[in-house]
Amino acid sequence: MESLKIALVSDWFFPSVGGIEYHIHDLATQLTYLGHDVHVITRSGTYPDENLPYEVHRFKGRITMDGSHVSIGTDMLKKVNELYKQEHFDITHGHSIYSPMAVGVANLSAGIRCVPSIVTGHSLLGDSILNPVYIMLLRFSLRKVSSFIAVSNAVEKDMRSILGKSLRNREIYLIPNGIDTDFWKLPEDKEELKEAIGLRGVVITTTSRLTKRKRIHVIPKIAKRIKEEYGGDVTFMIIGDGPERSHIERLVREYGVGDIVKLLGRQPREKVREYLQASDVYLSPTVYEAFGIAALEALACGVPVVANNHGGISEIVEHGRTGLVSHNDHELVQNLMSLIANEERRQEMSKNARKSVKNRFNWETLVLQVLNAYERTMEQADEEPFALYKLHQMLKREIANAGVFNL
Template sequence: MESLKIALVSDWFFPSVGGIEYHIHDLATQLTHLGHDVHVITRSGTYPDENLPYEVHRFKGRITMNSFHVSIGTEMMKQINELYKKEHFDITHGHSIYSPMAVGVANLSAGIRGVPSIVTGHSLLGDSILNPVYIVLLRFSLRKVSSFIAVSNVVEKDMRSILGKSLGNREIYLIPNGIDIDFWKPSEDREEQKETLGLSGVVVITTSRLTKRKRIHVIPEIARRIKEEHGRGVTFLIIGDGPEKSNIERLIREYGVGDIVKLLGRQPRVKVREYLQVSDVYLSPTVYEAFGIAALEALACGVPVVANNHGGISEIVEHGRTGLVSNNDHELVQNLMSLITNEERRQEMGKNARKSVENHFSWEAVVPQILNAYEKTMDQADEEPFALYKLHQMLKRGITNASVFNL
């Protein structure tokens, strides 16, 4: 494929940190290394963009909601439109159908500038009494997006349900998140590193934002049950922060597991890797996960995963080979205990986990799929602009030139 000029767009990018933010950064870096000209378009924020291997364009909308990390405004879109006139991108790749900037720019790209757009669905709609309203708004706002990517089967199913008949002939490509296997990798000296971190025995780790939806609050009770059956030879590490922190701290005290459950708060990426590398099992109690990038990082570090058999995480964990998936919390505890008490099985699963990530989720495996989706989108995209934009061109340039699409 010839070198492409690619715009990656989302409200969610550095300095905020999370799965989408790092996904965009890693994808941009990989595409740049392959010779493509990558530009990230995102909201305003303070970050050393000049140190990144690709160009970053930041815009601030009239309405900025810092708690949601989003920015909205017509003036901002006018500025982005001018950027598109200047840069002449080949394709726009928005990240998250719930990102106002990603959706807005994807529409501007395909509906005004004549540049095909593709948007990745990274998350699920969820349960809300307002869902019927959300679905109407999403169908309307996504109408000019050329095609879509879903990071898991469960996300694809969710997107098809949301879009309904409005999807039409547009494609949804099933492409998982990628991971940097040179960064996320097993430790060369695991036991020494474990000792350096002040840990011993079996270490069970969870890395997650502390929200009700992630269900991290069930870990203190699980820890109590494990402690009653196994004693104090197991340590639970919880890395992350969020609105449920105080509730989890209360439950740790209530269940009397402060000696074996450690809340480590938010940690830098390098430190998260260090803790994963010395862990024996990764525990994911969520039942509503679109993909499970945190679990994928654990698998890449050679750590077997015990998770609930719901959502996208069950698509990356091979039951009995790279971890164990469970149908309910009781089974989750039983599966966790079976690995805690069987070191040989943990080690075998850990080796299988690393191989699985190398084969299916490395950027070397994922980027070609994304580039293929780009190519097909550019070949098949409907270049018909918005009707209002055609009317605008008619009024601006006259009836005789109304059919000329001014790029």
């Protein structure tokens, strides 16, 4: 494939950190390494963009919601339109159908600039009484997107349900998130690392944004049950921050597990890797996980995962081989206890976990799948602009031909 000029677009990018942010960074880095000209288009924010191996363009909309890391407005899209006139992109790749910037620029790209667009679904819709409204808005706003990528079977099923007949004959490519297995790797000596960090016993780690949807608030109750069974020879580490932090801290006090539950807050990527390498089990209590990139990072570090059997995470955890998946919280606790009690099984799963990630989720393979989706999207895309834009261009030409601007 010849070198492409690619626009990766999302509200969610550095300096905020999370699965989508790092996915965009890793994808942009891999594409750049292969010789493509990559540009990330995102909201305003302070970050040393000049240190990144690709171009970053930041725009601020008239309406900015800092808590959600979202910026929207027609003035912003006008500025993005000027960028498109200047750069002549070959394809636009939006990230998250719930990102206003990703969807807005994807529509601008395909509907005004006639540049094919593809959008990756990274999340599940979940349950809400407002879902019918959300679905109607999504069907309308995604109508001009050329094709889609789903990061898991669960996300693909969710997207097909959301789009319904409006999907028409557009493709949904199933391409999981990739991971840098040179960065996320096994420790040289886990016990030595534990001692250096000051950890003891079996270490159970969770990395997540602290929101209701992630269900991190159930961990203090789980820790109480584990403490009753194993005493203080177990340590729970919760890495991340968010609006639920004060609630979780209160539950830690109420359940009397402050001695074994550590809330470490947001940590740099290198520190997260260190904590994972010192861990014996990764715990994921969420039931709305579209993919589970944090769990994938744990697996790459040789940490078996105990998770709920919902969403995309059950697609990356091989039950009984790289971890244990559960149908409810009671089973989640039972599975966790079984791994705490069986060091030999943990070690066997650790070996399998690392192999599984290197075989199934390495970037070298997945970036080629993304490029194939780009190529097919460019071949099949409908290059017809929006009807209103065609009318606007026609009127503009008629006025110019009439000599109005030459008065």
